[in-house]
Amino acid sequence: MWWPAALAASVALCLGVPALVASGTSASGTVSAAPATDSPEAGFARDMATHHQQAVDLSFIVRDRTSDGAVRNLAFDIINTQANQRGMMMGWLDQWGLSQSSQAKPMAWMKMGHEYPPHDGSLMPGMATNTQLEKLRGLSGREAEVAYLQLMLEHHKGGVEMAQGYVDLASNESEKRLAQSMVIGQTSEIKLITDMLAERGAKPGS
Numbered sequence: 001m002w003w004p005a006a007l008a009a010s011v012a013l014c015l016g017v018p019a020l021v022a023s024g025t026s027a028s029g030t031v032s033a034a035p036a037t038d039s040p041e042a043g044f045a046r047d048m049a050t051h052h053q054q055a056v057d058l059s060f061i062v063r064d065r066t067s068d069g070a071v072r073n074l075a076f077d078i079i080n081t082q083a084n085q086r087g088m089m090m091g092w093l094d095q096w097g098l099s100q101s102s103q104a105k106p107m108a109w110m111k112m113g114h115e116y117p118p119h120d121g122s123l124m125p126g127m128a129t130n131t132q133l134e135k136l137r138g139l140s141g142r143e144a145e146v147a148y149l150q151l152m153l154e155h156h157k158g159g160v161e162m163a164q165g166y167v168d169l170a171s172n173e174s175e176k177r178l179a180q181s182m183v184i185g186q187t188s189e190i191k192l193i194t195d196m197l198a199e200r201g202a203k204p205g206s
Contacts, residue, residue: 126158
């Protein structure tokens with residue numbers, strides 16, 4: 001039942017060593033130029049790292065708010081998968097000599113033609129607000145499970161959109177493979193989470 005998250009984690013781990021090498025060295029052994037600070041490579045790494053951190057935070061919250069094995073297993077998988085991927089992206093920025101934060105607006109690198117209005121701590125599509133996080137901290141049992149699953153469903157939808165946006169613009173093959181693994185893993189989990197909500201008599205966003 002939990003193979004999608006396990007697959008994503010496995011893919012990310014397999015990418016680890018070659019990704020760190022390939023980010024600065026081409027197949028011929030020559031050193032490639034580091035991405036510019038306003039490049040899709042740097043922007044995606046920064047923004048997805050921020051997006052991932054909230055998924056980890058949400059999962060730690062629900063882990064302590066329910067004893068349900070299925071939800072705790074999902075939370076555990078998300079914590080491990082996304083913390084690992086976040087570490088890889090932070091490592092790339094460090095290797096490129098770039099800061100882990102930027103003055104640019106979130107997702108500006110995607111050139112989508114529209115802007116997401118940050119509000120109440122929600123910086124990008126799918127991110128929960130501070131109010132929603134605080135509410136989750138005050139719930140327990142089934143109520144916490146449903147709230148977490150609803151928030152994580154939207155979080156994954158936003159994550160898939162951003163990861164696919166980078167895949168479409170990518171010039172760094174290692175980072176592109178990582179983004180593709182995010183699209184595959186989180187798309188599978190969207191179906192899983194939807195099913196888990198139905199099992200609890202709940203609907204997305206309700």
